[in-house]
Structure formats: C-alpha cells, structure tokens
Amino acid sequence: xxxxxxxxxxxxxxxxxxxxxxxxxxxxxxxxxxxxxxxxxxxxxxxxxxxxxxxxxxxxxxxxxxxxxxxxxxxxxxxxx
Amino acid sequence: xxxxxxxxxxxxxxxxxxxxxxxxxxxxxxxxxxxxxxxxxxxxxxxxxxxxxxxxxxxxxxxxxxxxxxxxxxxxxxxxxxxxxxxxxxxxxxxxxxxxxxxxxxxxxxxxxxxxxxxxxxxxxxxxxxxxxxxxxxxxxxxxxxxxxxxxxxxxxxxxxxxxxxxxxxxxxxxxxxxxxxxxxxxxxxxxxxxxxxxxxxxxxxxxxxxxxxxxxxxxxxxxxxxxxxxxxxxxxxxxxxxxxxxxxxxxxxxxxxxxxxxxxxxxxxxxxxxxxxxxxxxxxxxxxxxxxxxxxxxxxxxxxxxxxxxxxxxxxxxxxxxxxxxxxxxxxxxxxxxxxxxxxxxxxxxxxxxxxxxxxxxxxxxxxxxxxxxxxxxxxxxxxxxxxxxxxxxxxxxxxxxxxxxxxxxxxxxxxxxxxxxxxxxxxxxxxxxxxxxxxxxxxx
Ligand SMILES: Cc1ncc(COP(=O)(O)O)c(C=O)c1O
Numbered sequence: 001x002x003x004x005x006x007x008x009x010x011x012x013x014x015x016x017x018x019x020x021x022x023x024x025x026x027x028x029x030x031x032x033x034x035x036x037x038x039x040x041x042x043x044x045x046x047x048x049x050x051x052x053x054x055x056x057x058x059x060x061x062x063x064x065x066x067x068x069x070x071x072x073x074x075x076x077x078x079x080x081x
Numbered sequence: 082x083x084x085x086x087x088x089x090x091x092x093x094x095x096x097x098x099x100x101x102x103x104x105x106x107x108x109x110x111x112x113x114x115x116x117x118x119x120x121x122x123x124x125x126x127x128x129x130x131x132x133x134x135x136x137x138x139x140x141x142x143x144x145x146x147x148x149x150x151x152x153x154x155x156x157x158x159x160x161x162x163x164x165x166x167x168x169x170x171x172x173x174x175x176x177x178x179x180x181x182x183x184x185x186x187x188x189x190x191x192x193x194x195x196x197x198x199x200x201x202x203x204x205x206x207x208x209x210x211x212x213x214x215x216x217x218x219x220x221x222x223x224x225x226x227x228x229x230x231x232x233x234x235x236x237x238x239x240x241x242x243x244x245x246x247x248x249x250x251x252x253x254x255x256x257x258x259x260x261x262x263x264x265x266x267x268x269x270x271x272x273x274x275x276x277x278x279x280x281x282x283x284x285x286x287x288x289x290x291x292x293x294x295x296x297x298x299x300x301x302x303x304x305x306x307x308x309x310x311x312x313x314x315x316x317x318x319x320x321x322x323x324x325x326x327x328x329x330x331x332x333x334x335x336x337x338x339x340x341x342x343x344x345x346x347x348x349x350x351x352x353x354x355x356x357x358x359x360x361x362x363x364x365x366x367x368x369x370x371x372x373x374x375x376x377x378x379x380x381x382x383x384x385x386x387x388x389x390x391x392x393x394x395x396x397x398x399x400x401x402x403x404x405x406x407x408x409x410x411x412x413x414x415x416x417x418x419x420x421x422x423x424x425x426x427x428x429x430x431x432x433x434x435x436x437x438x439x440x441x442x443x444x445x446x447x448x449x450x451x452x453x454x455x456x457x458x459x460x461x462x463x464x465x466x467x468x469x470x471x472x473x474x475x476x477x478x479x480x481x482x483x484x485x486x487x488x489x490x491x492x493x494x495x496x497x498x499x500x501x502x503x504x505x506x507x508x509x510x511x512x513x514x515x516x517x518x519x520x521x522x523x524x525x526x527x
Contacts, residue, residue: 014091022094026439029089053086066404067089073408074093 111432129416137392152365164385239286249291295334339390393478417448
C-alpha cells in the first residue's frame with residue numbers, strides 16, 4: 001500500500017519517493033494518516049477522532065470523507081474493496 | 082480533556098506557494114467594522130449585509146478636498162451619483178459640500194428630491210430626455226453636451242425660453258490611455274470640436290462656458306490627467322480667442338482608482354496603484370503652468386469610486402462546503418454576482434470574522450445563483466471554513482449598489498455605521514411584494 005512508502009515527519013511534512021511530490025498535513029491530517037497506515041477503517045478513525053478531539057462523530061465522519069477524497073486524488077490512497 | 086479540533090487538511094507543496102503565508106494570515110481576520118463586531122451586525126441585520134462606514138465616507142471626502150485644494154486654488158468636488166445613489170450616502174457627501182453629478186432623468190430627479198438646487202447639479206450623459214433637459218436649463222444646472230443632436234435640442238429650448246443657454250462641451254481625446262472612451266462627446270484631434278464650436282457660434286443661442294473630459298474609470302496613469310488638462314487649456318484659449326466665449330470651468334471627470342485590485346493587476350494595490358496625491362499634483366501643475374494667475378478656471382472633479390469604494394463592506398456567510406473534481410475546496414456563499422457586479426472585474430479583499438485553525442488552502446468562492454458565472458473569487462487562500470463562517474469582502478462601496486440586480490433572490494439590507502457607532506438601516510431588504518407589485522396579470526390568465 002502506497003501510504004506505507006511515504007516518508008512522514010512528525011511536523012506533518014510528507015514526501016512521496018515515487019513521484020517526488022511533497023505535502024504538508026495538519027495535526028488531524030497526520031492523525032488520520034497514521035491510523036490509515038495501521039489499517040484502521042474510516043469508521044474507526046472517525047470514532048477515534050471524535051474521542052481525541054472536540055468534534056462530533058458526524059462532523060468527524062464528514063471531514064474524514066472529504067480528506068480521503070483528497071488523498072485519493074493525490075494518488076496517495078485507494079478505497080479498499 | 083479533548084484537544085481542540087481542526088479540520089484535517091493536506092496540501093501539495095509547490096515552489097513559491099509557502100512564501101508570505103504568515104503575513105497573509107495576519108491580515109485575514111476582521112472582527113469588527115468601525116468598532117461594531119461583525120457577529121453583532123449579522124445577528125441584528127442578517128446575512129448577507131452591506132455595511133457602510135460614515136466615518137470613512139467623510140474622511141475620504143475631506144481628504145480629497147484638502148488634497149486638491151492644497152494644490153490648486155479653485156476646486157469643486159462633485160459626487161458621481163451612479164457610483165452609489167443611496168439617499169443616505171448622497172446626503173453625507175452633500176453635507177460635506179459636494180455638488181451632484183448625474184447622467185439621467187432618474188438621477189436628476191433623485192438629486193432634486195434630496196434638495197440639491199439645480200445650480201449645484203452637473204448634468205452629463207449621452208441621452209438627456211428632452212423634458213429633463215429643459216428642466217435642467219430652467220433650474221440652472223451645468224449641462225455638458227454629448228452630441229450635435231443635443232445641441233439642436235438645446236437651441237430649440239433656448240428659442241422656447243428666450244434665453245441664451247450656457248453649456249459645457251464634453252471632449253474626448255488621446256491622453257495616452259487605453260481603452261479610449263471616444264464614443265462620448267466631441268473628438269479633439271479630428272477637429273470635430275472646432276467645427277461644432279463654429280456651428281454653436283453661428284446658431285447664436287448657446288454659449289460655451291466649460292469643457293468636460295471623463296476619460297474612463299480606474300485610471301492608473303496620473304499623467305493622463307495632466308495631458309487632458311493641458312489639452313483642455315489649449316482648447317480653452319483657442320475657443321476664447323476665436324468665439325469670444327468665457328470658459329469658466331474645466332471638468333476632468335472622475336476615474337481615480339480605489340484600493341481595489343483589478344483582475345490583471347498582479348501587484349497588490351498598495352504597490353500597483355499610484356497614490357491620489359500624484360493625480361492632484363499632476364493636474365494642478367498642468368493647470369498652474371498653463372494659466373495666467375488672474376483667471377484660473379474652476380477645476381471640477383466628478384469623483385465616484387475613489388470616494389465611496391473603501392467605505393463599503395459586504396458580510397456574507399458560508400452556506401455549504403464542497404470539493405470540486407480537481408480537488409479544490411469550494412464554498413457556496415449567500416452573496417454572489419447578483420450583489421457584487423464588480424466581481425467580474427475586481428478581486429476583493431477577503432477577511433474572516435475570527436481566527437480559524439488550519440493552513441490556508443486554495444479555494445473558490447461561489448455565490449448562491451444556479452449560474453456558472455456566479456463566482457465571487459476563483460482563487461482565494463483560506464483555512465478550511467466551517468459552515469456558517471462569516472466573510473467580509475471589501476472594498477465594495479462603488480458600483481455594486483447601483484448595478485446589483487434582482488435576480489433569483491432578494492437583495493439584502495444596507496446599514497450605515499454612524500460616527501458615534503450607532504448602526505442604522507439605510508435600505509431595507511427586498512420583499513416579495515417589492516418585486517411583484519409592478520406586475521399585472523392579464524384578465525385571461527387570472
Ligand atoms: C461622466 C462621468 N463622470 C464621473 C464618473 C465617475 O467615475 P469614477 O467612479 O471612476 O470616479 C463617471 C463614471 O462612469 C462618468 O461617466
């Protein structure tokens with residue numbers, strides 16, 4: 001899985017060795033990436049987000065979907081079938 | 082305890098994009114307008130909401146008057162109605178001593194209704210209906226003529242009233258700027274002006290008392306005004322010698338820029354737009370150099386945009402957030418090009434009513450209309466905006482409240498923040514009744 005190959009720094013700097021592209025993520029973005037790398041499902045990640053942060057499960061779910069869509073567009077993540 | 086939440090975001094880095102991020106961010110928050118919290122304004126008056134600052138209106142008028150008067154001895158500032166003819170706004174400028182510059186029967190009526198006497202009205206425009214033209218003559222307005230046909234109308238009115246009418250001629254000329262507005266008035270270089278002058282002199286019912294030249298709007302070259310002033314002075318001498326007229330005023334029109342950012346101007350306004358003092362200096366220098374000390378002509382300026390633009394703000398609210406197919410964020414606002422006609426030509430300053438967490442990302446701001454053209458800003462950099470966030474767009478004081486359209490939805494309230502901080506509605510929100518009360522349903526459709 002592509003996510004595992006990414007170099008991710010603690011400050012949220014990301015380097016994709018395959019394409020040479022780099023990215024920055026914020027704290028919650030980093031949180032999500034880490035959980036994805038641990039193969040957690042989007043449902044679980046949204047639940048963890050709302051446990052860890054001041055956000056309702058619904059809003060976390062919506063924001064997560066939005067975030068995953070961006071990852072997909074950047075070619076960093078694919079929805080598992 | 083749970084940690085504060087930021088919407089997750091990831092941004093692809095491109096060379097150059099991270100420059101200047103911090104300074105950009107600091108300028109992005111606006112909690113209040115003239116000390117009144119944006120939140121309170123929305124709570125009391127709704128969103129979207131146009132907000133005008135009386136203080137800014139008066140300060141800008143006084144600044145411009147002082148500026149021009151400190152460079153030239155005889156100046157009249159006229160308020161160009163078409164830029165924003167809300168009663169309250171016009172009142173403020175008239176209180177400050179502005180005359181009224183109008184270009185139609187409607188605007189003429191509006192100025193008279195506000196108590197402006199005819200002699201304090203400048204009547205311009207390519208079509209002045211016969212009836213209002215006669216009223217303007219009888220009330221002693223300054224009339225700047227646009228065409229030969231208008232001269233014929235005025236000669237007829239002079240016959241009817243038995244008086245000789247003093248007029249101004251609108252002149253168009255090459256001042257080195259593009260586009261050249263040569264559809265208005267009479268052309269200088271082609272000799273049209275002189276032949277028209279001969280025609281007027283031969284008719285012996287009219288007398289030329291002034292020359293007028295409005296070159297365009299948002300003119301970025303102060304030198305263009307200097308050239309216009311020089312050419313008008315030369316023309317003055319020629320007309321006075323040849324026809325014995327006394328040219329009392331030179332009206333250089335408006336066109337001075339505000340601190341807005343026209344599309345296609347890539348520098349920020351602070352750098353790309355010359356200060357108004359440069360315009361005043363160039364104009365005054367040309368006039369002083371070209372005139373004998375004893376007969377300085379009256380310099381008239383018909384200022385619109387530069388007086389009112391920066392006094393106006395539009396508060397709008399994010400109503401939904403989207404992700405476009407190319408990955409960009411997009412927001413649907415409750416104000417679109419129906420209210421912001423100038424969005425087609427200018428980039429607004431976009432401020433958020435409070436600090437929001439998260440890095441700025443490229444995003445698009447759409448209005449609420451179901452039309453593809455309804456884009457308020459195609460390339461904004463904003464942190465992720467939660468639904469309900471208020472944005473403050475500026476400057477929006479010029480041309481939006483006259484060219485806005487009743488299209489698809491209602492037009493919102495306009496408020497004025499007075500000098501002591503009180504907030505007053507100067508135009509109520511539109512209602513269904515306002516929109517339909519002029520409609521008639523024919524009998525067979527009832
Ligand atoms: C004759 C005339 N005078 C003055 C103005 C005001 O121009 P601005 O708002 O650029 O100052 C206009 C605007 O079109 C105009 O047509």
